Amino acid sequence: MVRTELSDLGEFGLIEHLTKDVKLINTSSLKGIGDDAAVIDHGSLKTVVSTDLMVEGIHFDLVYTPLKHLGYKAVIVNLSDIYAMNAKPTQITVSIAVSNRFSVEAVNELYSGIHLACQIYGVDLIGGDTTSSIKGLTISITAIGMAAENKLVYRDTANIGDLLCVSGFLGGAYVGLQLLEREKQIYLEDKNMQPDLENKDYIVGRLLKPEARKDVYEFFQKCDLKPTAMIDVSDGLSSDLLHICRQSKVGAFVEEGALPIAQETSLKAMDFKLPPSTCALHGGEDYELLFTVKPKDADKLKYALDIRIIGEITKPEDGIYLHTTGGKRRELIAQGWQHH
Amino acid sequence: MVRTELSDLGEFGLIEHLTKDVKLINTSSLKGIGDDAAVIDHGSLKTVVSTDLMVEGIHFDLVYTPLKHLGYKAVIVNLSDIYAMNAKPTQITVSIAVSNRFSVEAVNELYSGIHLACQIYGVDLIGGDTTSSIKGLTISITAIGMAAENKLVYRDTANIGDLLCVSGFLGGAYVGLQLLEREKQIYLEDKNMQPDLENKDYIVGRLLKPEARKDVYEFFQKCDLKPTAMIDVSDGLSSDLLHICRQSKVGAFVEEGALPIAQETSLKAMDFKLPPSTCALHGGEDYELLFTVKPKDADKLKYALDIRIIGEITKPEDGIYLHTTGGKRRELIAQGWQHH
Missing domain, CATH: 3.30.1330.10 (PurM-like, N-terminal domain)
Structure with missing residues (x-):
């Protein structure tokens, strides 16, 4: 060398x-x-x-x-x-x-x-x-x-009644980090070894080699869909949703059951005894796009395979809540990404 | 506190x-x-x-x-x-x-x-x-x-015969650094003390609180003077002149006697047994503007009190030289700013 x-x-x-x-x-x-x-x-x-x-x-x-x-x-x-x-x-x-x-x-x-x-x-x-x-x-x-x-979309322009959407899958990068932190010891034993990711897990790739959602941006242009507000998921869904809500002066709810979590992420999260939805809500660095659209635009999302509706924008006095799969309402608080 | x-x-x-x-x-x-x-x-x-x-x-x-x-x-x-x-x-x-x-x-x-x-x-x-x-x-x-x-002025557009000019004074920041390095010991004795610069030397101010030459930019616009090439003096006059010459594929000479050096800088440089012109040529962080103008524009510089003509752009095969006050020709080599 x-x-x-x-x-x-x-x-x-x-x-x-x-x-x-x-x-x-x-x-x-x-x-x-x-x-x-x-x-x-x-x-x-x-x-x-x-x-x-x-x-x-x-x-x-x-x-x-x-x-x-x-x-x-x-x-x-x-x-x-x-x-x-x-x-x-x-x-x-x-x-x-x-x-x-x-x-x-x-x-x-x-x-x-x-x-x-x-x-x-x-x-x-x-x-x-x-x-x-x-x-x-x-x-x-x-x-x-x-x-x-x-065409520009800001964070402070979400409206009551808008649908809350997210691209791709959430929580993968966070679980990938847990995995790598655990395996760090193995790498430390041979300091000259550069980790080889070619055959590593999907979730490790989510952390170490994320992509930006150029395709989602291009989809918006192609079908002439302009989100009402948008942010990228870097600090974690809850934290980034709070930015939209605070700046737009609105509330929101997220349906836990609608959170897009890849199977690999769920399985590995459970290995770590972490609830997958917690990883999806509070893990960061997914670099997906979190955005709101007018209800009348929902139709345009029909053919977007990689975009999901996960909640709705509500009145500010309604606060920001998670509707759990168990039927409970739990207030969403920013926990953010650990290095902040 | x-x-x-x-x-x-x-x-x-x-x-x-x-x-x-x-x-x-x-x-x-x-x-x-x-x-x-x-x-x-x-x-x-x-x-x-x-x-x-x-x-x-x-x-x-x-x-x-x-x-x-x-x-x-x-x-x-x-x-x-x-x-x-x-x-x-x-x-x-x-x-x-x-x-x-x-x-x-x-x-x-x-x-x-x-x-x-x-x-x-x-x-x-x-x-x-x-x-x-x-x-x-x-x-x-x-x-x-x-x-x-x-209006944009690049580094690679100097022409043979252009006059080489510089704003303000050179070498001050470099000598200021020498002074502060020497006095560092004093500060180290009381670590809670933040240095007080209010009554410090001109040269210390050149290092610690430089200004950008907004006024020179404004002068250019006011008198409709467009330099043929320009760079700011951050690495040192010789180093920055070399950038212009290399990119413009020209040579140049600098008249040592024309180098603008403030009296405070000269005196303090001599204290340190440093030739003032060496400080002006190779010291960095002066944030003055080094530029070239067409000879016919020399007239417009007449009333610019803080701009001096220090040399000329020559053919590439003539190289890049200092004409010393002693009548010698010395090749200019980039020595640059020490942290690079």
């Missing part, structure tokens, strides 16, 4: 090395890496900007996170925010701080995941910053997207 | 606390903090994006850096990049990772500097991320600006 010290390249060398193969694909990317700033031309469309910071030891554990997956996920997390505005991501900037514990090969691996996500999602890497750190790895990504003004 | 633990507020509490007084001032800021992403409307103007990452122990030392100044500087560094595109900064996003060594009051101080810079430079804080870190403080800022397409 070749190990090139970061100091062998120097800062400019490293930037050049990491970005030399970047080709701009969006016509709106007028100027990419290599100047004081990038230049984006969104003409008469609106520009949407989102940013996220990921810190080693807080957001990820390199014992069981392959660097390529980490790079991929760091991009996905940001694109998910752009899709949650009902906008199309077009550019990202990537800044990293790395300690000399990392070799150039390691940083390469990280960037190969970043480049792969860019390629798959049709996004241009247009700039960033690379610096050293005293300890550990920090990744900061800013994503930029575009949309026509009348 | 009150100390509120960051954990008392929680992530959402902290974001709300830090941003509750943010008022958007640019009409292009359609949506600020509080959704998945911010929304910017730049109509038919071009959007310019720049990002920088600052890491404790690498880019700043809290022993002698008051947190308010640090927040201010973190913004300035990014705005300087936008001005270096001949664009007007309009928005920033701020992400921070803080360890529990920092109290809410400390983070407040940091943000008070960020807010002050936003206010002075007329920029909106539109989003960001706040998270914990295992160790130390990391600040990641992305600045967004706008310009008409034909």
Whole structure:
């Protein structure tokens, strides 16, 4: 295994090395890496900007996170925010701080995941910053997207009577984290071993290699469906629903029986003696889209195989409740994702 | 002294606390903090994006850096990049990772500097991320600006025969750093003491509280002067000139005698037995603008008191040289700023 010290390249060398193969694909990317700033031309469309910071030891554990997956996920997390505005991501900037514990090969691996996500999602890497750190790895990504003004969907525009919907399955990433934390000991015994995920569980993939719901965004455009409010499920369904309710000044209920939970997630959750619906409600990092639609638009959801109606928006004084499968009403409180 | 633990507020509490007084001032800021992403409307103007990452122990030392100044500087560094595109900064996003060594009051101080810079430079804080870190403080800022397409100035468009110009004075920040490193011991003896800069030297201010050259940008617009190429002096004049030359495929010479060095900088440099021109050439973090203009535009610089012509762009085969005051030619090699 070749190990090139970061100091062998120097800062400019490293930037050049990491970005030399970047080709701009969006016509709106007028100027990419290599100047004081990038230049984006969104003409008469609106520009949407989102940013996220990921810190080693807080957001990820390199014992069981392959660097390529980490790079991929760091991009996905940001694109998910752009899709949650009902906008199309077009550019990202990537800044990293790395300690000399990392070799150039390691940083390469990280960037190969970043480049792969860019390629798959049709996004241009247009700039960033690379610096050293005293300890550990920090990744900061800013994503930029575009949309026509009348297409943008905010969090504060849900209306009483709207249907509450979610894409995909919930709770998988949370259960995947429990599994990896348990298996961490195995990896620790051979520190040179990078975890191999090729034949790992669905739930491990949900944590380590999530996708952003580009397809759901595209479905909205294709069937001309505009959600009334939307957020991505990063902190956990309950926490993210609370954001919509608080900002829209409404209440809501969620039907426990309607929560979409993959079978693999349910089985593994029960292994851990965790109620699957608790994982779905309070686990985070699923990067699904949680949104509300007008009742008259329910019809358009009929053919969306991967979207489910899980509840309804109610009057603010009704509060925010879970209707359990046992017929009880339980108030929903944000428990959020553990690293917050 | 009150100390509120960051954990008392929680992530959402902290974001709300830090941003509750943010008022958007640019009409292009359609949506600020509080959704998945911010929304910017730049109509038919071009959007310019720049990002920088600052890491404790690498880019700043809290022993002698008051947190308010640090927040201010973190913004300035990014705005300087936008001005270096001949664009007007309009928005920033701020992400921070803080360890529990920092109290809410400390983070407040940091943000008070960020807010002050936003206010002075007329920029909106539109989003960001706040998270914990295992160790130390990391600040990641992305600045967004706008310009008409034909006003944008890049690094790769300098022409043979153009005059090489720089704003303000050089080397001050570098000498300020030497001074503070020497005095660090004094501060270390009383760890609770935050350095007081009110009556400190000009050069300490150059390092700890730099300004971005908004006035120079405005001067360009007022007298309808468009530089042919431009960069901000962050890594050091020689290093940044090399960027222009390499990307424009030209050579250049700099007249040592024309280097603008403040008297305070010269005197203190000599105290440290450093040639002042070495500080001006290789010191970094001055955040002045280094740019080239067509010879016929020299006339417009006549009344710009704070801009000096320091050299000329030459053929690529002529290389990049310093003409010393002693009449020698010395090749300029990037030495850059020590943390890179």
